[in-house]
Amino acid sequence: MASDPKPVPDRVSCASLVDAMGRVHGHRAHIVGLVSPAPRKLFGPAATIAYVPYRDDVPHAEFGDLFGQAVGDRPAGTVLVLSSGGYSDVSHGGGTKLSRLEHTHAAGVLADGRLRDFDQLGAYGFATWCRGEASRWGGDIAMPYAANVAVEVGGVCVVPGDYVYADASGAVVIPSGSLRQVIDEALKIEAEDARAAEEILGEYRAPS
Numbered sequence: 371m372a373s374d375p376k377p378v379p380d381r382v383s384c385a386s387l388v389d390a391m392g393r394v395h396g397h398r399a400h401i402v403g404l405v406s407p408a409p410r411k412l413f414g415p416a417a418t419i420a421y422v423p424y425r426d427d428v429p430h431a432e433f434g435d436l437f438g439q440a441v442g443d444r445p446a447g448t449v450l451v452l453s454s455g456g457y458s459d460v461s462h463g464g465g466t467k468l469s470r471l472e473h474t475h476a477a478g479v480l481a482d483g484r485l486r487d488f489d490q491l492g493a494y495g496f497a498t499w500c501r502g503e504a505s506r507w508g509g510d511i512a513m514p515y516a517a518n519v520a521v522e523v524g525g526v527c528v529v530p531g532d533y534v535y536a537d538a539s540g541a542v543v544i545p546s547g548s549l550r551q552v553i554d555e556a557l558k559i560e561a562e563d564a565r566a567a568e569e570i571l572g573e574y575r576a577p578s
Contacts, residue, residue, distance in 0.1 A: 378413050378535055382556045386563075387535055387542045390555035394548055401524035401541040404480075404499040407492035412499060412536040414449040414477035415546065416528050417441045421455030421462060421483065422515040431514055433463065437470050439517035440530075445474035449534040452514075453521035454482035458501045460508030465490030472496060480534055480541060482523040483512065499536045 378387070384400075391399040417440035419433075441448050450471060452462050465487030468479060471494070478497030484504035485491060491498045520529045526543050528534070533544040544552050 378411075378553060382553065382560060384535060384537050384539045384542055386556040386559045387544065387552060388540075389559050390552045391542060391544060393555050394552050395545070398526055399543050401480075401526050401536075401543070403501065403524065404536065404541060405502055406497065406499050406538075407488035407503070408498070409538045410497045412449060412478040412480065412497035412534065412541075414447045414534065416451045416480075416530055416532045416534050416543070417445075417448045418451045418453070418517065418519060418521045418528060418530050419514050420453045420516045420519050420521045421457075421512045423455055423457065424510050424513045428515075431516070433467055433514050434470065436514050436517040441474060441476065445476055448474075448476045450476060450479045451521060451523060451528050451534065452479065452481040452483060453523055453528075454501075455512035455515075457508065457512040458483050460484060460511045461486050461504035461506060462500075462508060462512065462514075465494075468498075469494070478536075480523065480536060482521075483508070497536070499541060 388400045419436050419440050440450065460483055462481050462483035463485055468491065471479060476496055481500035483500065484502045485500045486504050488503045518530050520527055528543050531546045533546060533549050535542050
């Protein structure tokens with residue numbers, strides 16, 4: 371993970387970060403179609419858990435064990451990223467399982483599947499973004515399998531240590547080594563947009 375990460379200024383939008391990623395890198399970095407029980411901005415380094423389709427002949431990993439492996443001894447501020455295992459329409463956890471994020475002061479969770487207990491999750495201090503709310507347990511369809519591995523979320527590759535930013539418009543995944551460059555570029559984009567808006571306004575100002 372990058373040391374002393376540069377914070378994302380409040381005025382920088384997800385769209386500007388996505389555009390900045392397009393200037394700095396050539397791969398897809400944006401994730402869309404996310405919902406939240408209590409929409410708030412999410413930012414931090416990724417810790418990953420890969421889900422796979424359920425099999426009864428494969429040893430089952432405990433979510434709690436994988437969570438510990440994923441966040442390590444520095445869980446505060448971490449974004450837990452859960453892949454879907456090919457089943458983005460089933461539950462990958464709920465308020466009880468994910469209470470671990472509250473106890474460890476994690477920044478939040480980004481899940482490529484659904485989550486249960488939206489009322490409970492929305493009351494926690496961390497941010498939650500996922501594919502929607504579920505009512506049925508999904509452990510017999512997709513199961514947690516491995517921690518600290520590269521995962522796919524919404525067509526984007528997420529590597530442990532990448533920085534994840536999410537808000538109501540979507541999410542963006544930023545390589546840790548490019549974080550400062552991408553944020554600086556996003557600030558330039560915000561300034562360019564502000565100048566363009568001012569120029570457009572000038573076109574419609576009445577002559578003095």
